[in-house]
Amino acid sequence: MPVENDSSVAQVRHLLRELLVGREDPGGFFCLCLSILGSRETRAGFRELIAPLTDKHRQLHSQLITIYQEYFSREEDDELRLAPQDEDDELQLALALSLVHTSCQNSPRQPVPRSYAQLASAMPVKGQPQGVDTQKSMGTHKPAGRVGERSPNGLKEPGATRPAATANEGRTDSSLANDSDSQEKLDSNDQSEKSRKSRRRRQRKQQQQLLKSPSSPRPILLWFRRDLRLLDNPALIGCLELGAPVIPVFLWNAQEEEGPGVTVATGGACKYWLHQALVCLNEALERIGSHLVTVKAEPSSSEALQRLVEETGAGAVVATALYEPWLKERDEGVFNTLKQHRLSCHLYHSYCLQDPYTVTTQGVGLRGIGSVSHFTSCCQQNPTGPSGAPQDAPRTLPVPSAWPAGCPLEQLGLARMPRRKDGTMVDWAVNIRRDWDFTEEGAHARLEAFLQDGVRRYEKESARADAPNTSCLSPYLHWGQLSVRWLLWDARGARCRSPKFQRKLAWRDLAYWQLTLFPDLPWESLRPPYKALRWSSERAHLHAWQRGRTGYPLVDAAMRQLWQTGWMNNYMRHVVASFLIAYLHLPWQEGYRWFQDTLVDADVAIDAMMWQNGGMSGLDHWNFVMHPVDAAMTCDPNGTYVKRWCPELAPLPDELIHKPWKCPASILRRAGVVLGQNYPERVVTDLEELRTQSLRDVAEVRRRFSEYVDQHSGCDLIPLPDRLVEEALGSTGEVLRSGSRFLLPVITRMEFKHQSVEPDAAEGRVNPYNAVLKGYVSRKRDETVAFLNERDFMASVVHEGTQRLERAERNQRLLEGLPAPPSATRGRPRRTPTMPQR
Ligand SMILES: Cc1cc2nc3c(=O)[nH]c(=O)nc-3n(C[C@H](O)[C@H](O)[C@H](O)COP(=O)(O)OP(=O)(O)OC[C@H]3O[C@@H](n4cnc5c(N)ncnc54)[C@H](O)[C@@H]3O)c2cc1C
Numbered sequence: 086m087p088v089e090n091d092s093s094v095a096q097v098r099h100l101l102r103e104l105l106v107g108r109e110d111p112g113g114f115f116c117l118c119l120s121i122l123g124s125r126e127t128r129a130g131f132r133e134l135i136a137p138l139t140d141k142h143r144q145l146h147s148q149l150i151t152i153y154q155e156y157f158s159r160e161e162d163d164e165l166r167l168a169p170q171d172e173d174d175e176l177q178l179a180l181a182l183s184l185v186h187t188s189c190q191n192s193p194r195q196p197v198p199r200s201y202a203q204l205a206s207a208m209p210v211k212g213q214p215q216g217v218d219t220q221k222s223m224g225t226h227k228p229a230g231r232v233g234e235r236s237p238n239g240l241k242e243p244g245a246t247r248p249a250a251t252a253n254e255g256r257t258d259s260s261l262a263n264d265s266d267s268q269e270k271l272d273s274n275d276q277s278e279k280s281r282k283s284r285r286r287r288q289r290k291q292q293q294q295l296l297k298s299p300s301s302p303r304p305i306l307l308w309f310r311r312d313l314r315l316l317d318n319p320a321l322i323g324c325l326e327l328g329a330p331v332i333p334v335f336l337w338n339a340q341e342e343e344g345p346g347v348t349v350a351t352g353g354a355c356k357y358w359l360h361q362a363l364v365c366l367n368e369a370l371e372r373i374g375s376h377l378v379t380v381k382a383e384p385s386s387s388e389a390l391q392r393l394v395e396e397t398g399a400g401a402v403v404a405t406a407l408y409e410p411w412l413k414e415r416d417e418g419v420f421n422t423l424k425q426h427r428l429s430c431h432l433y434h435s436y437c438l439q440d441p442y443t444v445t446t447q448g449v450g451l452r453g454i455g456s457v458s459h460f461t462s463c464c465q466q467n468p469t470g471p472s473g474a475p476q477d478a479p480r481t482l483p484v485p486s487a488w489p490a491g492c493p494l495e496q497l498g499l500a501r502m503p504r505r506k507d508g509t510m511v512d513w514a515v516n517i518r519r520d521w522d523f524t525e526e527g528a529h530a531r532l533e534a535f536l537q538d539g540v541r542r543y544e545k546e547s548a549r550a551d552a553p554n555t556s557c558l559s560p561y562l563h564w565g566q567l568s569v570r571w572l573l574w575d576a577r578g579a580r581c582r583s584p585k586f587q588r589k590l591a592w593r594d595l596a597y598w599q600l601t602l603f604p605d606l607p608w609e610s611l612r613p614p615y616k617a618l619r620w621s622s623e624r625a626h627l628h629a630w631q632r633g634r635t636g637y638p639l640v641d642a643a644m645r646q647l648w649q650t651g652w653m654n655n656y657m658r659h660v661v662a663s664f665l666i667a668y669l670h671l672p673w674q675e676g677y678r679w680f681q682d683t684l685v686d687a688d689v690a691i692d693a694m695m696w697q698n699g700g701m702s703g704l705d706h707w708n709f710v711m712h713p714v715d716a717a718m719t720c721d722p723n724g725t726y727v728k729r730w731c732p733e734l735a736p737l738p739d740e741l742i743h744k745p746w747k748c749p750a751s752i753l754r755r756a757g758v759v760l761g762q763n764y765p766e767r768v769v770t771d772l773e774e775l776r777t778q779s780l781r782d783v784a785e786v787r788r789r790f791s792e793y794v795d796q797h798s799g800c801d802l803i804p805l806p807d808r809l810v811e812e813a814l815g816s817t818g819e820v821l822r823s824g825s826r827f828l829l830p831v832i833t834r835m836e837f838k839h840q841s842v843e844p845d846a847a848e849g850r851v852n853p854y855n856a857v858l859k860g861y862v863s864r865k866r867d868e869t870v871a872f873l874n875e876r877d878f879m880a881s882v883v884h885e886g887t888q889r890l891e892r893a894e895r896n897q898r899l900l901e902g903l904p905a906p907p908s909a910t911r912g913r914p915r916r917t918p919t920m921p922q923r
Contacts, residue, residue, distance in 0.1 A: 093121050097134065104145070105138075111148045115156070128157055302329035303400030304485040306393055309335045309377070311436060312405035312565035313366045314525045315478035319433040320405045322476050327431075330485040332397055333370055335363055336382035336389050337497040344411035346608040347674075348689050352682030353501075354651040355563070357514050360499035361523035362564045367494075369525060375482040378491035387419040394428060396489045401429040405565065408441050408597045409689060410604040438569055438590060441597040443469040446812050451805075451829055455704025457588060460595040475571040516649040517685060521560070528561035532572060536579040543583040548656035550643070551725040555654050556586070559686035562593070569593070596690040599704060602806045607693035608674060610702030612801045612831070614790035618701075619782050621670040629768045630665055631679050633730070636760075636767035637713040638743050639721060640664045642730035649730075651685030656720050662699040663711035668775045669768070670782075673700025701783060704803070706834040709858035710776065716858065717743040733763050776857065784840050793828070799838035800830035 100117050103109040109117075118127045118134070131153050138146040305324045312318055324331045342350040351359065367377040382389035390402060402423055407413065420430040434440045446454070448466040453459035502510045522530065535556040542554045561567040569590060576587055600606050610616045629635045633644035643657040653661075658680075665676045677696040681687045697703030721727055724742035728735040734742055736756035741748045745758060746767060753760070760766050769775055787794050793802045805813070805827040813827075835854035898904070 096121050101134070105142065111145065111152060115149060115152045119156075303398050304330040304332050305401045305403055306390065306397070306399045307331050307333045308390070308402055308404040309333055309366065310404060310407055310565075311563065313362045314528075314566050314568065315366075315369050315373070316525060316529075317435070317475035317568035317571045318405070318478075318565075319435045319476065320403050320431075321479065323431055323433055324403050325479055325483075327401060327403070329400065330483040331375065332378060332393075332399065332485050332489065333366075333375060333482075334378045334380055334393060334489070334491070335366075336380045336386045337499070338382035338386050338389075341382070341386055341412070341415050344409060344689075346605065347678070348607045348693075349678050349681035349687070350409070350689050352684070352687050354514075354517065354683050354685045355560075355681070355687040356499040357517060358521075358523065358560055358651070358685045359564060360494065360497075361518075362566055363494055363499075365524040365566075370482065373479060373482050375484050376488075378489055379494045379497060380489075380491050381496055386415065387422050390419060390423065391426070393489050394423070394426065397485060397487065399428070401431065403431045403433070405436060406432045406434050406440070408436065408601060410601060413442075435568055435570065436565060437594045437597050438573060439464050439594050439598075440469050441594065441601045443467075444594075444598050446809060451809065451813060453832065454809075454829065455599070455698075455832055457591050457595055460598060461588075461591050464591070464594070475568060475574050517651045520650045520652075521685065523566075525561075525566045528558065528567040531557055531561070532567065532575060536575060536581070540576075540579060540581050540583050540586060543586050547585070547654070548720050550654060550657050550720040551723065551729075557652070559688075560652070563686045563688050593691060596688070596694040599694050600690040602808060606697060607677065607689050610673075610700065611697060611704060611803055612702045612793065613803070614786040614793050614801070615700070615702035615783075617786050617789065618672075619670075619785075620672040623669070623671070626669045626768050627671055627675055629765065630661070630669060630671070634765045634768075635664070635713075636746070636765045637664065638724075638727040638731050638734055638745065639717045640713050641765075642721075642727045645730040647680075647683050651683060656716075658695070659699070659707070660711040660713065660716045660720070662696065663707075663709075664713050666700055667710045667779050668713065668772055670775070670779060673697065673702070676700075701834070705832050706837075708834050708836075708856055710856045712772070712857050714743050731764070734758060780836065780840060780852070783837055784844060787837065787841055794841065795830045798830055799841055800833040801837075802828035803831050805829045 097118055100109060100114055100121075104111065104114045115127075115131075118131060122130070132150070135146055135149050138149070305327055307321060307324050312320060315321060321331075339351065344350060363377065363379065370376050378393075380389050380393065393399065394402075402420070404416070407416065416432070420432070423430050444460075444463055445467050446463050449459065449462045500514070502512055502514070504510055521527070535558070539554050539556065542549075542552070546552065546554050558567060558572065562569060562572070573587065573590055576582065576590075603611055605611075610618075626635075630640070630644060631648075633641040633648065635641055635644075639657075640661055643653045643661050646653050646657070647661075662673075662676055665671050666673055673696045676699070677692055680692050680696070681689070684692070694703060698705045698707055717724075717727070721743070724734075724737075724739045727742050734745060734756075737745060737748060737758060738752065741752065745753065745760060745764060748756075748758070758764055787801070794800070795802055809829075810827050834856060836852055836856045839852055839854050
């Protein structure tokens, strides 16, 4: 066999043995031959090489011959003859890879692993891909536009990407070494405009060739957006079912994400997470023989996709649906354009459990809209969610023969770090990196850990800020690194199930449903009167709140945790939101925007829904206001949380840590706390008065805009969106066109209703529906007081009865002229019964 040298022959013979024992498959074997021997030698010697198979392995032999013939078809041969020697090899290899992958995409998928441990064993180990060993055959696959390596600190090293995506990326390490000369040649050629032009011409020819060739179906662009995972990704599986090479791409256009209003759709922390998640996704794709192409989508995603289609000859675009109305509109535009160019486009639903555009209120009505129970009734009545079990990750991904260029991930500018005057970098994400694992495996590890442990305490103690009792999965869910279907499946199958936790996933869907109904949700109050609420414009208060310097330790601890790690639990989000709105009187939009910029899980739909509700203008009203001190009784009774995030207060005694202003001067001195110096004075002090003012302001707007208050029920009224009117009335086109307005009574805080009926009840203390929530411990304290009062009442009743009897007896004796009886109780102080000691 006319081959290059003995070691190559030995390598190929070894591979042949691997093929015979089933550790290699025919396509992979052929590809490796090409890679090791080169095109000419393979062409000349392949038949001879596999001749020994004719006797005992007839079927395998004929399979290999088919692959060989298909590859060295006359048409391709002609074309190849046109190319110079070095690029000839590249093209051949690329085509070979394409062939290999079209044959292997039909490989059977594994059964669904039901735990992460199973999953880990099923997933290819880094550097050791299973199934068809495309990684081995491709060598280290690093074209430009692929996502670079992460440096030890988690940041990508600049320059980790290599220029020029060419087909020669797919080679074994040895062949790369052999071809370093030709690579140099290519690089030097690149300098001349002439050769660049000729190369472009050849590339175009290759693409045309690919489009014509029946043996290589047109590749599919798998457009990753917020589904950055391999496990249970219907779009990814959909690509495999289409049976063509897959080009995973990520396009970035910040303006399109932002939409028409002020959404801060991808704030700093969230973008940082995205950057890391893309690095991880690329690594995961590399493990199955592919990689991610990142593209700066300028001027628009539509044009960037069209360019990609031209560059790759793609025949289809596949993506997971997004539900923000402006992104849906963008996608519709993009797909319509692509369809006009005869591309097939496929959208899969997996971001939520229900497709929010198909959830209807039919059969349920509108009463209670905005509550999670109303929403779940709608979903049960009209189920639309993804059914079936979660799907496994593919073990390999068919790759195209030519990769598009793309751009290095850094150029998307997702993980920007400002520089100081002296040029050093401000690494604001250091704690985010410390606290989070950005990989898909990290998501599953968190899920496992939660289902093993935290879930047991979730029902009763998910509010605790000092203990990790919630899942901490929100950023993974936001970027689609964990499929919500997978999460629900595991939560239902767990040994300890928490209905409250499962309901949280319905909350998530509810938020998306609301956003589809009210696209203005992130910036415009849904209840018209509340748009006119008088808000404070005290920037210093806003700044203090943002930086965790309000002087209220619980609020400050939470805001510092957010700033440093990009996250805080749900209860703490309520605490800081209540403080901003009910006590600082700052508009909810400020809170929303700050959260969007600092949360790693910042999610336009959820964040907007929660801030609208907290800001009293959403579909639902929080029927509570968190008190910045009393709330600590529930979430941080021992001050552990405050001590962690406000270490300057740590030496204070536990019982005073949440109210340092109550500390005697001597204790403060001993603890080294100087209020106003190393810990701030309170930005506001009279909380009661501020709350009362807030109630008065609400009463005022409800009076001024009484047309938006239902006189019968006292509930606020909101204008119904067209979609809900149609659902409620059937076809109402006529009604809508005539300009009629439909108003719907929505859940309204009892405190507000009562206040409208009795305006004097504006003083929070006399309003029986006072919404200030007592912390768990303060509730306990109230129970004790009530108990004591009750005992006290009984004691005094008995005492009064005895006295009455004594008086009657005394009077009787006086009437009868007898001396007064000696009184055992006279002159003794009244005893109050005490609580039994616990
Ligand atoms: C003012 C405010 C703003 C918020 N902003 C966001 C946000 O931008 N992004 C975000 O994901 N969540 C937001 N939430 C909801 C909630 O606080 C977080 O989802 C939760 O704290 C995330 O932690 P976890 O994963 O441990 O939650 P878990 O309690 O373990 O819940 C599991 C999952 O359910 C979903 N979920 C939980 N609570 C809610 C909720 N109230 N509404 C909708 N979905 C929920 C989340 O996806 C969460 O990851 C906000 C809440 C408030 C009060």
